[in-house]
Structures are given as C-alpha cells and as structure tokens.
Amino acid sequence: MLAEIMNLRKLIIPVLVLGLAIIFGLNMNDWNLNQSYFNNMLKVDNFSVAFSGLAIFVTLLVFILSTDYYENQQNHISDYMTILTFILVGALMMFSFANLTMLFLGIETLSISLYVMAGSKRFDVRSNEAGFKYFLMGSFASCFLLFGIALIFGSTGSFDLAKIADYTIQNQQNISPMFYTGMVLIVFAMLFKVSAAPFHFWAPDVYEGSPALITAYMSTLVKIAAFGAFYKLMSVTFFYTSFKAELILNIAAILTLAVGNLMALAQTNFKRLLAYSGISHAGYMMLIILSAKNQPAGALFYYSLAYALSTIAAFAIAIPVFSAAKSEDIDTFNGLGKKNPVAAAAMSMAMLGLAGIPPFAGFLGKYYIFTEALHSNYFYTTLVAIFASMIGVYYYFKVIIAMYGKPANEANVELTFNFKLVLWVCLALSLAFGLYPAPILNIF
Amino acid sequence: MSRNLALVFTLVQLGFTIFAYTVFKAEGAGPFDYMQNWSAKPFINVHLSMDGMSLLMVMLTNVLLPLIVLSGYNRETNRMHVFYSLMLFMQFALNGVFMAFDGFIYYIFWELALIPIYFIAFNWGGENRAKVTLKFFIYTLAGSLLMLFGFLFLYNGSPANSLEWSSLVANPSCSCNQSWLFWLFFIAFAIKIPIVPFHTWQPDTYQSAPTQGTMLLSGIMLKMGTYSLIRWLLPIVPAGVQEWQPLVIALCVGGVVYASIIAIMQRDMKRLLAYSSIAHVGLISAGIFALNRSGIQGSLVQMVSHGLTVVGLFFCADIIFNRTKHEEIEGLGGVRLAAPKFAAWFLIIVLGSVALPLTSGFVGEFMLLFGVYQYNTWLSIFAGLTIILGAVYMLRMYQKVVLGKAIKENMVFPDLMWNEKIVLVSIGVMIFALGLFPNPIIELTEPILKTIIK
Numbered sequence: 043m044l045a046e047i048m049n050l051r052k053l054i055i056p057v058l059v060l061g062l063a064i065i066f067g068l069n070m071n072d073w074n075l076n077q078s079y080f081n082n083m084l085k086v087d088n089f090s091v092a093f094s095g096l097a098i099f100v101t102l103l104v105f106i107l108s109t110d111y112y113e114n115q116q117n118h119i120s121d122y123m124t125i126l127t128f129i130l131v132g133a134l135m136m137f138s139f140a141n142l143t144m145l146f147l148g149i150e151t152l153s154i155s156l157y158v159m160a161g162s163k164r165f166d167v168r169s170n171e172a173g174f175k176y177f178l179m180g181s182f183a184s185c186f187l188l189f190g191i192a193l194i195f196g197s198t199g200s201f202d203l204a205k206i207a208d209y210t211i212q213n214q215q216n217i218s219p220m221f222y223t224g225m226v227l228i229v230f231a232m233l234f235k236v237s238a239a240p241f242h243f244w245a246p247d248v249y250e251g252s253p254a255l256i257t258a259y260m261s262t263l264v265k266i267a268a269f270g271a272f273y274k275l276m277s278v279t280f281f282y283t284s285f286k287a288e289l290i291l292n293i294a295a296i297l298t299l300a301v302g303n304l305m306a307l308a309q310t311n312f313k314r315l316l317a318y319s320g321i322s323h324a325g326y327m328m329l330i331i332l333s334a335k336n337q338p339a340g341a342l343f344y345y346s347l348a349y350a351l352s353t354i355a356a357f358a359i360a361i362p363v364f365s366a367a368k369s370e371d372i373d374t375f376n377g378l379g380k381k382n383p384v385a386a387a388a389m390s391m392a393m394l395g396l397a398g399i400p401p402f403a404g405f406l407g408k409y410y411i412f413t414e415a416l417h418s419n420y421f422y423t424t425l426v427a428i429f430a431s432m433i434g435v436y437y438y439f440k441v442i443i444a445m446y447g448k449p450a451n452e453a454n455v456e457l458t459f460n461f462k463l464v465l466w467v468c469l470a471l472s473l474a475f476g477l478y479p480a481p482i483l484n485i486f
Numbered sequence: 487m488s489r490n491l492a493l494v495f496t497l498v499q500l501g502f503t504i505f506a507y508t509v510f511k512a513e514g515a516g517p518f519d520y521m522q523n524w525s526a527k528p529f530i531n532v533h534l535s536m537d538g539m540s541l542l543m544v545m546l547t548n549v550l551l552p553l554i555v556l557s558g559y560n561r562e563t564n565r566m567h568v569f570y571s572l573m574l575f576m577q578f579a580l581n582g583v584f585m586a587f588d589g590f591i592y593y594i595f596w597e598l599a600l601i602p603i604y605f606i607a608f609n610w611g612g613e614n615r616a617k618v619t620l621k622f623f624i625y626t627l628a629g630s631l632l633m634l635f636g637f638l639f640l641y642n643g644s645p646a647n648s649l650e651w652s653s654l655v656a657n658p659s660c661s662c663n664q665s666w667l668f669w670l671f672f673i674a675f676a677i678k679i680p681i682v683p684f685h686t687w688q689p690d691t692y693q694s695a696p697t698q699g700t701m702l703l704s705g706i707m708l709k710m711g712t713y714s715l716i717r718w719l720l721p722i723v724p725a726g727v728q729e730w731q732p733l734v735i736a737l738c739v740g741g742v743v744y745a746s747i748i749a750i751m752q753r754d755m756k757r758l759l760a761y762s763s764i765a766h767v768g769l770i771s772a773g774i775f776a777l778n779r780s781g782i783q784g785s786l787v788q789m790v791s792h793g794l795t796v797v798g799l800f801f802c803a804d805i806i807f808n809r810t811k812h813e814e815i816e817g818l819g820g821v822r823l824a825a826p827k828f829a830a831w832f833l834i835i836v837l838g839s840v841a842l843p844l845t846s847g848f849v850g851e852f853m854l855l856f857g858v859y860q861y862n863t864w865l866s867i868f869a870g871l872t873i874i875l876g877a878v879y880m881l882r883m884y885q886k887v888v889l890g891k892a893i894k895e896n897m898v899f900p901d902l903m904w905n906e907k908i909v910l911v912s913i914g915v916m917i918f919a920l921g922l923f924p925n926p927i928i929e930l931t932e933p934i935l936k937t938i939i940k
Contacts, residue, residue: 340527379609399601399627400594409590412635413528416642428635432628439620446609447616480525 051116054123055109059102066098082202083141090138092343092485093270097133100263100350101126103464104255107358110458111255122162126259128155133267137274142191142201145271149187149235152267153180156260160252172251179234179244187231193224203279210282222286228275229287235268236324239297246305249317254364257313258357261320262350269327273342276334284335291332295423299325299430306437312360312372315437316353319396322434323349326427329411333418339486341410347482348403348472352395355468358461359389366453375441377450385457386445388465395472397438398431403476410483489558492570496552499577503548510541510930524591528641529648533588538930542786543584543713546793547706551577553912554701557801559905561808563696569610572602576702583710589637589649592718597630599710603702607695618690625687629674636670639663640722654722661725668726671719672734678711679767682741692760697804700756704763705797709789712767715774716782721938731775735861738772739869741765746875750882753814755803758883759796762839765872766792772869773854779939781857786931787924788850791838791917795847798835798913802828805906806887809899815883820892824899829888831902831910836884838917840877846920 069091078085105126112119132152139145157180161173195201197220198209210217234241249257276284284291302322309315330342363385367374379386395402408431415424457465475482509517518536536544555573563569579602582595600623608619637649643663646653659667677684692700720727742765749761770788773781805828812818822829834845841847851873859866902910920927 394601400597405594405597409634409638410528412638413641416638424638425635428631432624432631435624435627436620439623443608443616443620446605478524483525484527 051119054120055105058123058127059105062098062102062105066095066102069094069098078140083144084135084138085140086138088486089270089274089339093137093266093346094134096266096343096347096350097130097137097263100266100354101130101259103354103468104259104263106460106464107258107354107361108255110460111253111361118162122159125155125158125162128152129159129259129263133263133270136267136271139271139274140203142194142203142206145275146184146187146191148267148271150184152264153184153235156180156256156264159256160248160260162256163253166251168251169253170251172248175251176244176248183231183234183241186227186234190224190227190229190231193220193227197221197224203274206279207282210280214282217283222283225280225283226287226290229290232268232272232275233294236265236272236327237321238294238324238328239301239321240294242298242301242321242324245321246314246317249320250311250313250370254313254357254361254370257316258354258361261316262353265320265324266346266350269324269331269342269346272331273334273339276331277337277339281335288332291328292420292423295325295328295332296426298322298328299426303430303433303437307433309437310371310373312364312374312441313370315372315440316356319434319437320353322430323396325430326408326411329415329420329423329427332420332423333414336414336418337486338410338414340483341407341414343485344403344475344479344482345407345411347475348395348407351468351472351475352392352402352404355392355465355472356389356396358465358468359385359392359457362457362461363453363455366455367451368453372441372444373448374451374453375444376448377445378455379446380450382455382457385455388469389445390442391469391472393438393441395469395476397435399435401473401476403472403479406476406479406483488567488570489555492574493552493555495574496548496555496577499548500552503545506536507541507545510536510538528590529646530590531588531648531650532591533650534582534585534591535587536585537934538932539713539716539786539934540584542790542927542930543709544581546709546790547577547580547584549916550701550705550793550797553797553909554698554705556905557701557804557909558698560903563610565609569606569698572606573698573702576602576606580706580710584713587651589640589651589654589718593630593634593637596633596710596714597627599707600626600630603695603699603707606699606702607691610696610699612694612696614690615694618687618694622687622691625684626677629677629684632670633674636667636674639667639670651717651721658722658724661729664723664726665729666726668719668723668730671714671723672730675711675714675719676771678714679708679771680711680764681738681768681771682744682764683737685741685745685764688764689757689760692763692800693754693756697800700800701797704760704800705793708763708767709793712770712774712785712789715771716785716938720774720777727775727777731777735772735775735858735865738768738775739858739865741768742772742869742872743875746872746879749879750875752879753816755806755813755815755883755887756800758815758879759799759803762876762879763792763796765876766796766839769851769854769858769869769872772865773857776857776861777939778857778860779935780853780860782935782939783928783931784850784853784855784857786935787846787920787927788854790927791846791850791920794913794916794920795835795839798910798917799839801906801909801913802832802835805902810894810897812894815886817893818887818897819890819894820897821888821899823892824897825901827901827907828899828910831914832888833884834914834917835910836880838914838921840880841873844918844921846917846924849921849924 076087132148135148157177160176163169197218198206237245306318364370395404398404398408520534522532524530524532579599586592604623680688745761745764752758770785773785838845838847841851858869
C-alpha cells in the first residue's frame with residue numbers, strides 16, 4: 043500500500059525477492075537449533091527448517107517469474123504480492139506447528155489467500171469459477187479438520203502434538219473411539235489438501251481456471267506444504283495409532299495413483315494435464331505418508347524438491363508459450379522444437395524429470411520412495427506405483443511429441459531473462475541433485 | 487563439422503578400447519575397477535569395472551560406433567550437431583551398461599541409453615514416427631520399471647543392503663521369491679532383445695528409425711538385453727532360471743521359427759532384416775538359457791557376429807534405398823550389373839548372416855546349436871531351422887534385389903563411395919577374421935563364464 047502511494051511499484055518485487063533471500067539465509071541459520079516458540083505453539087527443528095527453506099526457495103522462483111507475468115497488471119501488483127507472501131506464511135506455519143490450532147491457522151492462512159488468488163483474474167469466468175469452487179470445497183475440508191481437532195481435544199485434553207502422542211502411548215488399551223474419529227477426519231481433510239483421490243475433484247478445475255502463475259505456485263508450494271504438514275501429523279502425533287487409518291491411506295494412495303495417471307491420459311489442456319500429473323505425484327508421496335512410521339522424511343524432502351524443480355521449469359516455459367498463443371492447450375507447444383529449440387529442449391528435460399527418467403532428480407525421488415514403501419512392506423501399493431509411472435510416461439511424452447513432431451503454429455515464443463533464469467536454475471538443480479543426491483537425501 | 491568431430495571422438499574411443507584390450511591381455515581385469523560411494527543411504531556405489539565379457543561388449547560398441555558415424559557421410563541429415571551428439575551420448579550410456587557392476591548404476595545407464603535413441607528415432611524417423619517411437623519407449627520403459635521393482639526388492643532383502651553385483655551373486659534371494667523375481671528381470675530383458683512375444687515394438691521401430699538409429703538399436707542396443715541375461719539374470723536369480731528354463735527356452739526357440747517364417751513373407755527390406763534379427767537373437771537367448779558352456783560361449787560369439795552383420799545389412803539396405811528410393815524387395819534387381827563391388831560385399835555380409843562356414847556367424851550358430859542340443863535334441867532341431875529358413879529369406883532377398891536384370895527403368899546405381907567402402911570392407915573383413923579365428927573372443931570370456939556356470 044505504502045509502496046503504491048509512494049509510486050514505488052517497480053521496487054516491490056525486487057525488494058520482496060531480496061527479503062526472501064535474506065529470510066532464506068536466516069532460516070538456514072536455525073539449523074540444528076531445535077527451539078520452541080510461543081508457548082510451544084511453533085517448534086523449529088531440522089524438518090521444519092529444511093521444508094521452510096524449500097518453500098522460501100520456491101516462492102523466490104515464483105516471484106522472479108511474477109515480474110514479467112504481472113508486467114501489464116501493475117495497478118494491483120502490491121495486492122497480489124502481499125497475498126502470495128501470505129501463502130508462504132501459511133506454508134511456513136504448516137511446517138513448524140507443534141500444536142493443532144497452529145496447524146489450522148496455517149492451513150487457513152494459506153487457503154484463504156489461495157482462494158483469492160485463484161479468482162484473481164476478475165473478468166475471466168473460469169478464474170472466478172476456480173476461486174469459488176476452491177473456496178466452497180476448501181472450507182468444507184476445513185470444517186472436517188476443525189471437527190477432527192475438536193474431537194481429538196475432547197479425548198486427549200490437549201492440542202499439543204507431543205502430548206497427544208503421549209496420550210496414545212499411555213492409554214494404549216483404551217483409546218476412545220472419539221480419538222480415532224477425530225484422527226480419521228483430520229486425515230480426510232489432509233487428503234483433500236494434498237488433492238489425493240477421492241478428494242481430488244477440485245484440483246483440475248482450480249488448476250485450469252487459475253492464472254498460470256498461481257497454478258505453478260499452487261502445484262508446488264501448496265502441495266509441498268500440505269504434504270509436510272500431513273507427514274508431520276502422521277509421524278509425530280499419530281505414529282502409534284496410524285494403523286487404524288492405514289486402510290484408508292492405502293486405498294487413497296492406490297486410487298490417487300490410478301485416477302491421476304489414467305485421467306491425465308485424456309487431457310488436452312496443459313494445466314489440467316499438470317493438475318492430474320500433480321495428483322499422481324501426490325499418489326507417490328502418499329507412499330511416504332503410508333510408511334511415515336519409519337521416518338522417511340529425507341525421501342519426502344527429496345521428492346518434493348525434485349517435483350517442485352521440474353514443475354516450475356515446466357511452467358517457466360509454459361507461461362510464455364501460453365501468452366504467445368493465447369491458449370492453454372497442449373497444442374500450443376506444437377513445433378516448438380523448430381521455433382525455439384532451446385526452450386523445447388528445456389521443456390523436454392522438465393517432462394523427463396516429471397516422468398522420472400534418470401539422470402534427473404525425479405527418478406531418484408521415485409526410487410527412494412519405492413525403497414521406503416517396500417521397506418514398510420507395502421508391496422502391492424508399490425507395484426501399483428510402478429505401473430502408474432509407466433502410464434505417466436505416455437502423457438508427459440505427449441508434450442515432447444507435440445514440440446518435435448507436429449507442424450509449428452505461428453505464435454512466436456521468446457523467453458525473457460527472468461524466465462530463462464528460473465528455468466535454467468531449476469533444471470541445473472534437478473540435474474545436479476539427480477547426479478549427486480547425498481547432501482539432500484541425508485539431510486535429516 | 488559435427489560429423490567429423492563425432493568421427494574423431496569415436497575413433498579416440500576405439501583407440502582407448504584397443505589400448506584397454508592390450509592391457510587386459512597383459513594384466514587381466516585388475517586395472518579396470520573404479521568404485522566410489524555415491525550415496526550412503528540408500529547405499530549406492532558407482533562401481534564400474536571390466537571383466538572379459540564387459541570388455542568384449544565394450545569393444546563391440548566402440549568398434550561399431552565409428553562405422554555407424556562413417557555410414558552417415560554422403561547423406562543428408564538436418565541438424566547434424568544434435569544428431570551426432572545424441573549418438574555420442576548413446577555410446578556413453580551403452581559403455582556404462584556394459585561396465586556397471588552396481589545394480590543401481592546399471593539401471594541408470596540402461597535407462598539413459600533409451601533417451602538418445604528415442605530422440606534419434608523420433609526426430610529423424612520416417613512415417614508414423616510419433617506413434618511408433620512412443621510405443622517403443624513405453625514398451626521398453628515398462629520392462630525397465632519391472633526390473634527396477636526387482637532391484638528394489640533385492641535391495642531391501644539383501645543382508646548388506648546393497649546392489650553390488652558380487653553381493654547379489656553371493657546372497658541370492660530365497661527360491662520362493664526367485665520364481666517371480668525371474669519374470670521381472672526376464673521381461674525387461676526380453677523386451678529389449680526382443681524375444682517373442684515381447685517383440686511387437688521392434689519391426690515398426692527398425693523400419694521407421696533413421697538407418698543409423700536402426701544400426702545402433704539392432705547392432706548394440708539389443709545386445710544390452712542378451713548381455714544382461716548373462717551378467718544379471720543367470721547369476722542373481724539362479725533358482726528362478728532353473729525353474730523356468732524349459733518354458734523360456736521353448737519361447738526362444740518358438741520365436742526363432744516364428745520370426746523366420748514371418749521374415750520370409752516380408753516385402754519390405756528393412757522389415758525383413760528386423761524379423762531376421764528377431765530370429766537370430768532368439769537363438770542367442772536360447773543358447774544362453776541352455777545353461778551350458780558352449781551355449782553361453784556361442785551366444786557371446788554370436789552377439790559380436792550379429793552386431794557386425796546386422797549393421798552391415800542395414801547399411802546395405804540403406805545404400806539401396808538411398809540410390810533407388812525403393813524399399814520393396816520386389817521390382818528391383820540388376821544392382822550387380824551397375825555396382826559389382828557393392829554386390830560382392832553385400833554378398834559377404836549376407837553369407838555371414840546365414841552362417842556359412844568360415845564366417846563368424848557359423849562359429850556362433852554352431853556353438854549355440856550345440857549348446858541347445860546338449861539341453862534337448864528336439865529343440866535343437868527346431869532351432870536349427872533358423873539356418874535353413876535364414877538362407878531362404880536372405881538369399882532370396884539378395885537374389886531378387888541384386889541379381890538378374892534391372893526391372894526398374896533408368897536405374898542409376900553408382901558403386902560404393904569411399905565411406906561406404908570403408909564400412910562394408912571393415913565389416914566384411916571382421917566377419918571373416920572372426921570366422922577363422924574366434925579364439926580371442928573365447929579366451930577373453932572363458933574365465934568369467936566359468937564363474938557364472940558352476
């Protein structure tokens with residue numbers, strides 16, 4: 043606001059990017075500190091530091107993209123950037139909560155900001171639809187979450203994660219049904235937030251309708267935040283009782299893998315394709331949630347990182363392509379291999395990364411997840427995931443085939459410096475972590 | 487420019503390989519071992535090593551690559567720099583597959599080899615390339631993922647939590663698991679080789695890929711599969727191999743007969759060669775699954791021989807297509823009159839392919855059939871059909887295309903150009919040389935085979 047009054051709009055994003063870089067450094071400074079804040083409402087441990095670092099980094103990349111994306115919408119830029127920053131705040135709360143109320147606050151901060159951003163193309167019907175749909179369904183899921191938290195409070199007398207875990211261990215024989223009901227309701231809400239089937243119906247519509255940049259943000263940061271929180275719940279609080287929800291989670295994982303991959307096959311809109319691909323990646327990450335008892339946080343972190351890098355790289359090319367072609371179909375990529383070979387090569391790398399082909403980080407991410415799942419004896423679920431990755435190749439290659447095999451359309455695609463920067467940073471990191479995974483994988 | 491550079495690089499590689507061979511001769515496998523920890527958890531080592539069998543395959547790769555690059559001279563290729571860099575990338579991955587001694591690294595190289603060949607076949611391919619190459623990619627990737635699952639299972643079950651080749655060999659999984667683990671690996675390799683009934687991707691891909699891509703695929707890449715059978719499948723799931731041996735060997739031999747008969751029916755030259763290739767590799771796999779020394783030894787000789795002949799044959803087909811724009815076997819003829827040198831070298835390679843004595847094909851097929859014979863007499867009779875049927879389709883093709891009078895009017899068929907001469911002559915000489923002196927190959931691989939078949 044102040045910036046707008048002083049007519050400093052041009053400065054907003056650079057200042058934000060700089061600020062985020064500083065926060066990134068400060069966050070890293072907390073490594074190995076393990077401190078609690080605000081009467082044990084927030085707890086900063088290595089898990090939260092690592093995931094917060096990833097979230098801040100992703101936000102940084104998206105903000106760099108937003109300079110060019112919002113170039114022609116300068117009059118609302120300060121609002122947009124504020125709301126986007128709020129999303130990050132919500133995500134950070136979701137990584138470091140030590141108390142269920144804090145989890146709820148984090149999820150709501152993130153979600154409400156997202157509802158607004160999903161509908162931020164005010165004169166576009168689809169964007170309005172996306173915002174409204176997301177709002178209705180999201181608030182429904184929040185009700186589930188709140189009700190679950192209330193039931194858990196009713197049976198344990200505490201919101202504190204550690205105290206709830208203590209309760210489950212101390213009262214092993216007589217945990218009240220109310221507790222399990224609460225846990226399952228929370229699981230449902232989290233399944234909604236990570237867009238796992240059968241709670242995934244909002245994702246394709248919302249991804250398609252939202253502005254492309256918000257879709258990129260949604261499919262990376264928000265998904266990672268939801269999985270971070272989900273994982274923390276399952277590994278810190280419910281590790282002892284999670285076997286009661288095991289069947290639900292297992293079915294959800296298999297359904298998510300099947301629905302995500304099978305539905306993606308038929309998509310013609312690129313954003314819908316990435317939405318379903320996001321759902322299928324949620325399915326792979328569900329394997330980690332399933333085996334949360336064995337503390338595979340490293341694998342989750344590595345996979346999130348790999349997924350985020352490839353997805354942002356894909357959007358860094360898709361956004362200029364969309365704006366040049368004024369359409370968001372896969373057809374807009376037709377003949378990109380001839381028009382802009384560098385961009386096409388980069389897009390191929392991003393798609394190969396998402397499909398999980400070595401040497402990109404996506405492959406190792408999958409490898410670690412499958413190892414963890416087999417280690418926890420989820421034999422058949424892993425097999426389903428293997429078959430799912432086969433199907434996955436087909437739709438990622440649809441984009442590659444469009445770029446190299448179809449005749450070119452007229453639209454002229456030029457990547458600006460910021461997009462190129464983000465693109466190559468993502469791909470370089472994806473390749474680097476794919477070849478040298480040790481520092482990330484053994485982070486915990 | 488990029489083509490010359492690629493040639494220089496492949497020749498340098500060839501030089502190094504020959505150097506490695508002399509070192510190997512003098513000192514054995516000792517110097518060729520590189521091991522470096524890549525990741526502590528999950529435990530992965532970058533372990534590259536060379537024993538006689540690896541060295542043989544590496545030599546095959548690096549001998550063929552300069553020839554494949556050379557065969558692209560005097561041909562139009564657009565965006566040559568991309569094409570040849572993909573080819574060199576392919577060479578890197580292939581060498582990696584043959585040298586990897588850690589299951590994980592091996593898997594990575596195995597997958598890496600798929601990416602360049604996909605783009606080569608897709609970007610420079612012929613009709614229907616999008617559909618055909620996607621089928622090829624998904625088919626082979628499906629197999630690879632099954633193999634990945636197998637490796638993951640072995641990793642979790644192994645006492646050392648490692649995919650190191652020697653530790654996998656030393657601690658095989660319990661035989662209850664091996665019976666299904668076998669199929670995970672076998673299907674992956676069978677798709678790559680391809681063994682009937684996993685072959686349906688192959689003829690289309692060979693036909694639509696650019697000739698140099700087809701040479702890579704048929705000459706070297708399918709050897710990845712047969713090599714992996716010996717290197718990985720036999721030692722790490724021995725009980726599974728024993729259990730399924732009768733079924734698999736019958737599948738291989740059945741595939742030999744089936745592919746030969748289909749080859750006889752083909753009208754398109756490249757498709758005929760594709761099916762003949764299925765028949766030959768079917769026999770190679772049958773020899774491997776006979777699980778005796780002469781079968782496996784023969785398969786190694788035949789892998790080299792088949793690599794040489796199939797590259798030569800596809801090149802001859804390309805030469806004919808390049809001059810006449812004619813893909814069919816019918817309606818040509820009279821090439822001999824116009825280009826006698828070409829006809830002569832073509833004949834030598836064809837004879838190598840139909841396993842005439844004194845050619846390398848004869849040594850290989852003889853040992854293979856002997857191996858199968860030791861396993862089961864009746865099967866060897868069926869497998870032996872490949873020589874007869876092979877002679878039928880190969881010689882008939884040669885006769886129709888090269889001999890007789892020219893059917894096509896105004897056919898302009900210049901004789902061999904310099905690069906074509908080099909490629910065909912070196913392949914022809916090697917076919918004869920290995921036919922007369924197959925001993926180097928046998929000496930190279932004998933020690934390692936002794937450890938694999940106890």
